[in-house]
Amino acid sequence: MAVPYNTGMMNSELQLLQPYPFERLRALLDGITPADLNPISLSVGEPKHPAPQFVLDALTDSLRLVEKYPTTRGSDELRSSIAAWLCQRFALNNPDALAANHILPVNGTREGLFAIAQCVLDRGNSTSTVLMPNPFYQIYEGAALLAGCTPRFYTADENPDANLDAISDQEFDDAQMIYICTPGNPSGAVNSLSSLKKLIEKSHQHDFVIVSDECYSEIYRKQTGAPCGLLQAASAMGLDQYDRCLVFHSLSKRSNLPGLRSGFVAGDATLIKNFANYRTYHGCSMPGPIQSASAAAWSDEQHVTQNRNAYDEKYAAVLDILSTKLTISTPPAGFYLWPELAVDDQTFTQQLLQEQNVRAVPGSFLARTDPKDQINPGQNRLRLALVAPLEDCIQAANRIIQCL
Numbered sequence: 117m118a119v120p121y122n123t124g125m126m127n128s129e130l131q132l133l134q135p136y137p138f139e140r141l142r143a144l145l146d147g148i149t150p151a152d153l154n155p156i157s158l159s160v161g162e163p164k165h166p167a168p169q170f171v172l173d174a175l176t177d178s179l180r181l182v183e184k185y186p187t188t189r190g191s192d193e194l195r196s197s198i199a200a201w202l203c204q205r206f207a208l209n210n211p212d213a214l215a216a217n218h219i220l221p222v223n224g225t226r227e228g229l230f231a232i233a234q235c236v237l238d239r240g241n242s243t244s245t246v247l248m249p250n251p252f253y254q255i256y257e258g259a260a261l262l263a264g265c266t267p268r269f270y271t272a273d274e275n276p277d278a279n280l281d282a283i284s285d286q287e288f289d290d291a292q293m294i295y296i297c298t299p300g301n302p303s304g305a306v307n308s309l310s311s312l313k314k315l316i317e318k319s320h321q322h323d324f325v326i327v328s329d330e331c332y333s334e335i336y337r338k339q340t341g342a343p344c345g346l347l348q349a350a351s352a353m354g355l356d357q358y359d360r361c362l363v364f365h366s367l368s369k370r371s372n373l374p375g376l377r378s379g380f381v382a383g384d385a386t387l388i389k390n391f392a393n394y395r396t397y398h399g400c401s402m403p404g405p406i407q408s409a410s411a412a413a414w415s416d417e418q419h420v421t422q423n424r425n426a427y428d429e430k431y432a433a434v435l436d437i438l439s440t441k442l443t444i445s446t447p448p449a450g451f452y453l454w455p456e457l458a459v460d461d462q463t464f465t466q467q468l469l470q471e472q473n474v475r476a477v478p479g480s481f482l483a484r485t486d487p488k489d490q491i492n493p494g495q496n497r498l499r500l501a502l503v504a505p506l507e508d509c510i511q512a513a514n515r516i517i518q519c520l
């Protein structure tokens with residue numbers, strides 16, 4: 117006879133985890149019969165442009181590396197290619213020192229952003245909050261909760277510099293760590309270099325770690341130019357050891373390789389050393405063939421430029437259509453649109469599927485209600501991921517207009 121699990125035997129912090137947005141979306145759309153049109157999904161932020169062939173070739177050419185255990189630190193080849201990329205992209209110095217002491221591979225930023233909280237946060241500490249944006253990537257919240265800390269949200273809208281300025285010294289004092297997301301998901305907004313410098317000063321004054329999720333940094337509009345990054349700000353301040361700073365980057369969006377599960381963390385040498393130790397026990401080293409393919413991907417920019425151009429084309433076409441009925445502008449980076457609706461976001465999401473067979477994410481699923489004013493900042497917003505092919509994005513935009 118099966119004996120039911122006694123949930124009291126499990127980690128009670130698991131009970132604190134919120135349902136994931138896509139689980140809520142499935143429940144919201146369950147039972148709806150979509151219109152008899154070709155389905156178009158703008159809901160999941162999964163890139164759909166083709167993966168670069170030379171990366172796939174590097175992967176198949178190195179398959180025999182599965183005959184060896186990979187190291188947690190990653191191969192010299194991988195760390196050197198990442199260091200070279202960081203130096204040319206964010207004006208950093210000394211690629212050799214970077215590769216030696218400041219970089220670790222992670223199996224996608226999701227895994228790394230979660231694991232870093234388990235490594236950095238001290239559950240016995242009296243200051244046990246983790247600052248994070250709202251709306252946000254829900255992994256930050258789960259990571260903080262499972263590390264025994266309390267998430268504390270700060271507003272994240274189209275003015276990310278002002279959002280960081282609005283965090284009080286008391287909130288910084290209470291925090292062990294802050295997650296920032298620049299370019300932001302879903303806003304696509306980007307922090308300025310001076311705002312990142314100011315945050316670094318705060319981290320030294322109030323003793324907390326900055327975790328900067330920069331996984332959309334390469335998906336920027338050609339017209340607005342490349343966003344700056346946290347390590348760039350540290351380096352510009354003369355902090356060449358990147359104290360208290362960590363950045364996370366990914367090949368998922370930059371190189372259309374979401375299934376490769378490849379990214380890296382870079383920054384503060386002490387944090388990186390401790391994270392390497394944590395990861396040795398966790399057993400999450402990156403498989404050898406993935407390391408080789410990743411080294412190839414970080415060493416090429418041509419495919420990234422092509423990728424950016426494809427998103428620019430989609431934004432131009434879709435904005436032309438949507439702006440006839442929505443107040444909407446092209447974000448500086450990312451691949452989302454985040455329009456405000458005049459109607460309830462969840463009802464509209466249901467209606468969009470039922471009448472037009474288009475899937476989107478209701479904004480309220482991506483944010484938490486602010487206890488101060490009881491407002492969910494995602495309320496009456498819609499997140500549209502422009503990942504589908506251009507023709508599908510155009511068709512989806514026309515159908516959204518119909519629905520409005």
Ligand SMILES: Cc1ncc(COP(=O)(O)O)c(C=O)c1O
Nearest residue numbers: 161224225226253301331366368
């Ligand atoms: C803000 C943000 N951070 C991190 C990730 C994780 O990306 P990956 O694990 O593929 O690098 C995502 C994925 O959608 C994201 O939107």
